[in-house]
Amino acid sequence: MxxxxxxxxxxxxxxxxxxxxxxxxxxxxxxxxxxxxxxxxxxxxxxxxxxxxxxxxxxxxxxxxxxxxxxxxxxxxxxxxxxxxxxxxxxxxxxxxxxxxxxxxxxxxxxxxxxxxxxxxxxxxxxxxxxxxxxxxxxxxxxxxxxxxxxxxxxxxxxxxxxxxxxxxxxxxxxxxxxxxxxxxxxxxxxxxxxxxxxxxxxxxxxxxxxxxxxxxxxxxxxxxxxxxxxxxxxxxxxxxxxxxKRFFAPEVAHTITDSDEALTAGRGEIRNAAVMFIDIRGFTRTAAGLTPATVMQVLACYQKEMLALISAHGGRVDKFLGDGILATFGAVEPSETAAADAVRAACGLPAAVERLVPRALACGWPEPLRAGGAVTYGALTVGVVGAANRLEFTVIGNTVNRAAKLEDANKAQATRVLTDLETFEAARTQGYREAPLDLRPAREVAGIAQPVDLVVLA
Incomplete structure (x- = not known):
């Protein structure tokens, strides 16, 4: 001692x-x-x-x-x-x-x-x-x-x-x-x-x-x-x-986190009118099951890079990557007067972006032409911080987000590639979007949505 x-x-x-x-x-x-x-x-x-x-x-x-x-x-x-x-x-x-x-x-x-x-x-x-x-x-x-x-x-x-x-x-x-x-x-x-x-x-x-x-x-x-x-x-x-x-979040989100005068806590948020876009690769889980992890990740990297470029070109921000799915927002992180129009333009550009990806995906080992679907909705949503004290996430939540996810799933039943609803399309027209829709399908049943939806086919 x-x-x-x-x-x-x-x-x-x-x-x-x-x-x-x-x-x-x-x-x-x-x-x-x-x-x-x-x-x-x-x-x-x-x-x-x-x-x-x-x-x-x-x-x-x-x-x-x-x-x-x-x-x-x-x-x-x-x-x-x-x-x-x-x-x-x-x-x-x-x-x-x-x-x-x-x-x-x-x-x-x-x-x-x-x-x-x-x-x-x-x-x-x-x-x-x-x-x-x-x-x-x-x-x-x-x-x-x-x-x-x-x-x-x-x-x-x-x-x-x-x-x-x-x-x-x-x-x-x-x-x-x-x-x-x-x-x-x-x-x-x-x-x-x-x-x-x-x-x-x-x-x-x-x-x-x-x-x-x-x-x-x-x-x-x-x-x-x-x-x-x-x-x-x-x-x-x-x-x-x-x-x-800045590599994991949109730059504006990163600045919100690092420049906040107070420590961010779960439950903080604000309601904002914004657009949401969901993108998903068709048959991804089935096809990926027969490929090596390296091939799957390589294809995902090419796909996500192309989608990120498309979304960013129209003023959108990727909220999160969901495996082969992507949740993007327009006007959520920073308010925008053209959020709906920007999101619809990005959604209309989705088929061409996927077409550009096909040769690269095949070269990486994807056994069939790559196919992807998307959907856009516009409305009020909550932008803020969710989670617990030691695990927080900056995200968007609300019916507008859920509705976009349901419409993206509806592409399979409607045999379409990109969908939106009539309310979102009219908001986009009000904000300066001038292109005519590919098709209008009023009062369609959409799984997960209680009331019939007036669908607008963008692709």
Whole structure:
């Protein structure tokens, strides 16, 4: 028991060390495609960092070339060399970032080079101005270190922010150490702030303040990014899920689900006038029973692709695939003033679409010419969410939906291919449909519908 208590803190510490070294939470359980999306965004951020740094060096080079030379700078000027070296290194890094994903070790090396060039430039000031090394401790150029630290935050990986800050602290402490340990001359350590500012004296507290500020900024940014990295993972995963939803739902439905201000719950819906179309392959179950699953699925894929194109071309949306059946809606997801006319036009195009499918279905192994029937109805229906708390479905329900299913079945008894009822056809005519029907069959009995139906044959 005592051993277990002693091991637990070690495991927690090891967990924290692993958390820091990984740059945040584990990626276990995150799909590879999501991890690939995260890597792509990180690579894009790395290119952005390179371009920002390149813009910085070009800006400062231009500014340096236009500004008059500072008075008292009689020694060798290292600034042009530092800017040229930084420019070449940055161009190399930007170029490489477009060829492949820069490995972590290269990014660490580039951070060290960035900070080393900055520290070398600061160090050169006492040579350039002929002063004691304490002179460079007062140079405002140190502030550029914060730009390097904040630039690393663009990648959203806290490890590189942390490394930049720690390397910067190490570089600054090395500069302070050199100034303190070199030949003192007229330099001395003081506690007088005025003397520190107006002479070559060193105020240890001031240098500690700079170090603490660099560490503080680094740690605060790192903690924020460690906390934000989980948000990044969740955000990318949710984005990928939302994109996947668009493949399973109509885009408008996907947006309704992902952009809803409140969590969707079963029982939410609204009544809307819309058209419904049912499509079904004739003799599918009988024929499919003698074929391999691969052949059946291949034929279904061709059929569903063709039907989806037909429905979408007329402004419809597939509500669901029902094996060889398809339930499509017009004006249900988004209100439409021409829903009935659009649905009738799509239904009239069904026979030609099926004819185009016949050669492909035969080539896939379907033993006979493909045949399909359809039906269209228009009226009030409920659009909304059904199901239970952990299993929801966005769908349409109501008598208009049931009526379309019954009319589609009636094609067999009527020896037709596409049917609608007179009410739907008249609504389509009101909405701009001008084609004449193939046939009118008033007061026909339809299985599952209590009252006789005035049928309109579209094909």
């Amino acid at each position: 005592d051993n277990g208590k002693a091991v637990a803190p070690l495991r927690r510490r090891a967990g924290w060390v692993g958390y820091i070294l990984r740059g945040g939470p584990r990626q276990d359980g995150i799909p590879e495609r999501v991890r690939a999306e995260i890597r792509m965004r990180e690579d894009s951020a790395e290119r952005l960092i390179g371009w920002v740094q390149l813009a910085m060096v070009v800006f400062f080079a231009g500014l340096y070339s236009l500004a008059p030379r500072a008075e008292g700078a009689d020694g060798f000027n290292f600034v042009p060399l530092a800017l040229a070296a930084y420019f070449l290194f940055t161009v190399l890094r930007v170029g490489l970032s477009y060829r492949f994903a820069l490995p972590a070790w290269y990014l660490v090396v580039s951070i060290i080079v960035d900070v080393a060039l900055l520290c070398a430039l600061i160090f050169s000031f006492h040579i350039q101005y002929g002063q004691h090394p304490t002179f460079y401790l007062k140079a405002p150029t140190l502030m550029y270190l914060f730009i390097f630290i904040s630039l690393r935050a663009l990648r959203f990986d806290p490890r590189f922010v942390l490394i930049t800050g720690l390397v910067g602290v190490a570089g600054w402490l090395a500069l302070v150490g050199y100034a303190v340990l070199t030949d003192m001359g007229d330099m001395r350590i003081t506690r007088n702030y005025v003397e520190y500012l107006t002479s070559n004296a060193i105020l240890i507290g001031a240098e500690l303040d700079k170090t603490i500020i660099i560490l503080g900024v680094t740690l605060f940014l790192s903690v924020a990014l460690y906390r934000g990295r989980q948000v990044l993972f969740d955000s990318v995963r949710d984005h990928a899920a939302a994109e996947d939803l």
